Amino acid sequence: MRYKPLKWTLYHVIAAGGALLMVYPVIWLLMSSFKPSAQIFQTAGSLIPSEWIWTNYSQGWxxxxxxxFGTFIKNSLVLVVLATIGAVLSSAFVAFGFARLKFFGSSFWFAIMMVTLMLPHDVTLVPQYIMFAKMDWLNSIKPIVVPAYFGAPFFIFLMIQFIRTIPSELDEAATIDGCGKFRLFYRIIIPLIAPALATASIFSFYWRWEDLIGPVLYLNKPSMYPVSMALKMYLDADTLSNWGAMFAMSIVSLVPVVAVFFAFQKHIVEGISTSGLK
Known part of the structure; x- marks a missing residue:
């Protein structure tokens, strides 16, 4: 018993040190957003600015x-919302089919789905670009948004594991009461897998918000750029880069991500821990 206070203290010291190590880059970014652009890397070892430049935020905005910058945030929100709705709803529909319906070749198609989960995204970039170019979808949000409506393998697997924890007796009772497959899906299954839907929505929000490859490939007009591409525009190889404004807007772009995390962190833990991935 006398060793427990020592273990408790040692555990919290190590945990606090690890947390500080992980959050330090964000703290450095925040402090650097108040420095003059010319001094950011000259005084990189000094965390506290010698001169607080508040105009970085006004210039960046x-x-x-x-x-x-509000235009770029609006573009990101449009992409994120449309893609997230499509990815979550379509993944839930496919997961219901794999978890509850019996059809010929279900094991084969489930294996194919799992293979796509393991396939690196970079492998599909060139074929997808050629396909969207032939469909005349370039310079639009269609190549970024439309594929999300065909399901996401990780979300499908997550929801399959969650649906399998729901007793099948509920399906039988609903069927006896006259529910068809579609009504069973949106009246019984959807309300019960709300934690998994919330988890998938949060992950989709994060991935779409920080996505850079998709907009770089398919968007050519600055008026359509999301936040990820807008931040790159503050850097210029030919002239002086506005690092202060870029860092300031980087902090602004983190606000939605941090807000979503703290608002829905309970759903993240619940969705993952109850879906067989704990």
């Missing part, structure tokens, strides 16, 4: 290329 004015945007670049004739477009305010």
């Amino acid at each position: 004015q945007g670049i290329g004739g477009y305010g």
